[in-house]
Amino acid sequence: MQKGKLRENKKKDAKALFFIQQGFHENVFSRISAGESAKEAWKILKTEFQGSAKVIMVKLQYLRREFETLSMQSNEYVQDFLSRTKAVVNHMKSYGENINDGTVVAKILRSLTPRFVHVVAAIEESKDLSVFTVDELMGSLQAHEDRLNRS
Numbered sequence: 672m673q674k675g676k677l678r679e680n681k682k683k684d685a686k687a688l689f690f691i692q693q694g695f696h697e698n699v700f701s702r703i704s705a706g707e708s709a710k711e712a713w714k715i716l717k718t719e720f721q722g723s724a725k726v727i728m729v730k731l732q733y734l735r736r737e738f739e740t741l742s743m744q745s746n747e748y749v750q751d752f753l754s755r756t757k758a759v760v761n762h763m764k765s766y767g768e769n770i771n772d773g774t775v776v777a778k779i780l781r782s783l784t785p786r787f788v789h790v791v792a793a794i795e796e797s798k799d800l801s802v803f804t805v806d807e808l809m810g811s812l813q814a815h816e817d818r819l820n821r822s
Contacts, residue, residue, distance in 0.1 A: 684709050687724060690717070727766050734763045738770075742782040749787075749812045753779065757805070772804050790815040 687709035692700055702719060706712035721727055738759050741751040760775055777800065780791050794803070794811060 687799050688712055721766065730765065731768055733765050734759060734766065734768070738763065738778065741778065743784050743787075745784055747784075749783075749809075749816045752782075753805075753809050753812070756782075773801050775802050776800055776808050779805070779812075783812070786819060787812065787815065 672816075690705070690812055691709055691712045692703060694814060695703065703715050705711040706715055722730065738756075741752075741759065743749070755760070756775065760770055763770055780794065780800075790811065792812060794800075794808070798807075
């Protein structure tokens with residue numbers, strides 16, 4: 672039974688390694704072809720594209736600073752600002768940062784231009800920000816911006 676399970680695991684690993692290798696251009700393939708298992712190939716890819724633990728730490732520090740200094744420009748549409756914010760958050764998550772919607776919602780509300788001060792106050796008073804999602808916030812802000820643009 673153990674031999675059969677081992678054989679099955681080796682087959683699955685070889686299949687996973689094959690799929691990993693097939694997904695890359697030959698310059699990347701040459702670097703991962705030395706890996707004898709899917710885990711080794713994945714480790715090579717992770718180090719290659721994310722960097723070592725030290726590099727990841729430095730990149731995360733940069734991204735945290737970028738997140739904290741984000742602010743909406745006076746001539747910027749809310750959709751563009753939210754897209755910039757989401758891009759930074761997604762980049763942080765790709766490096767293993769654990770950032771929840773509540774943190775992102777709070778950051779967005781703090782970073783809006785003064786023309787959103789009334790909608791920010793209304794959201795803070797009427798919504799439970801601990802469960803309010805970025806998508807819900809996006810809908811509210813876009814609706815407010817549309818009303819402002821019509822008047």
